[in-house]
Amino acid sequence: MVPRARVANVANALTGVRLILVPVFLVVLFVGDGHETYWRVVAFVVFAVAVITDRFDGALARSYGMVTEFGTLADPIADKALIGAALIGLSVLGDLPWWVTVVILARELGVTVLRLVVLRRGVIPASRGGKLKTLVQAVAIGLFVLPLSGGWLTGAWVIMLAAVVLTLVTGVDYLVSAVRDSRGRSAGH
Template sequence: MNLPNKLTVLRILLIPLVLIFLIPIQPGKLLLPVSIESGRVAAAVVFVLASLTDMLDGAIARKRNCVTTLGKFLDPIADKLLVVSSLIALVQTGDVSAWAVTVIIAREFIVTGIRILAANDGVVIAASLPAKIKTFTQMAAIVVIMLDNFPFSLFTKLPIGQILLWIAVILTAYSGYDYLRANIDRIRG
C-alpha cells in the first residue's frame, strides 16, 4: 500500500478518536477524563488532522504519480465516513439539525450508488470540483461548530458554523445533482 492510501486509512482510523472526544458517554461525562469543552477542542483538533490527510493524500499521489484505483475509491469513502460520523455525533450533542444531516447522508448514498454502477462498467468516478468544495465546506462547518463558533465568536454573535453548514447543505444538493446529471444514462441502464 502506498503512502497516499495509508493516509486515507489513517483518516478512517482517526474517526473513532473524534467521536470519543466529542460524545458524552453519560450526561456531562466524556469517555476520556477531560472536560466537555476540552473534549470538543480535542475532537476538533483530531478532526482537522484527519481532514488534512485528505489534502495530503491526493497531493502526494499526484506528485509521486502513484494514483491508484483503490485510492480513487477509498478517498471519497473516507471523507464520507469522517464527515457523516462527525455530523451524526453533532446531532446527538444537539449542535446540528438532523434535517441537514439527512440531506447530506442522502446525497452520499445516491453518489455512492452512482459510483457502484460506474464500477460495474469498469469506470472509477473521481471527486468533482463541486464535490471537493462541498467537502471542504462541510469540514469547515464541523470544526467551527465543534469549537462553538470560535474564533468567530470573538467578534460576532452570528452562528457562523450553522451558516457554513447550511451553505454546505446547498453545495451538497448541487453536487449530488451534478453527479446525477453527468451519469443519467448510466442510471437509466
C-alpha cells in the same frame, strides 16, 4: 508495462491514519457530556488533522505515482466515515439538527450508489463543485465541533447552510452528468 504502485506508501498511510482518527474523533467528541470545552477543542483538532490528511493523500498519490486500488477504494470510504461520524455525533449531541445530517448523508449515499451503478462505463470524477462542497462541509462541521456562541455560531450556521446548498446542487449535477453520459454512450452503440 506500467509499474504498479506499492500499497504500502505514504498516501495510503495517510488514508489509514484518517480511518483510525474517525473513532478517536468520536470518543473525544463524547467525553463527559459531549459539551466540555477542552474536549470539544481536542475533538476539533482531531477532526482538522483528519481533514488535512485528506488534502494531502490524493495529491501525493497523483504527484508521485502512488495511486493504488486500495487508495482509490479506501479514500472515499475514509472521507464519508469522517463526515458521517461527525454529522451523526453532532446530531446525537443536539448541536446540529437531524435534517442537516440526513440531507448530507442521503446525497453522499446517493452519489456513491450512482458511481457504483455507472462504474462499468467509467468513473464519474470529482467535480470542482464536489471538491468545494467537501471543503465547505469540513469547515462547517469543524465550526460546529468547536464550542462557539453568539456571532461565531451564526457564522457557523451560514457556512453550514452553504454546505447544504452545495450538497444538493452537486448531487443534482452528478445525477444529470450520469444520465447525460449514459444517453451519450447508448446513442453511440
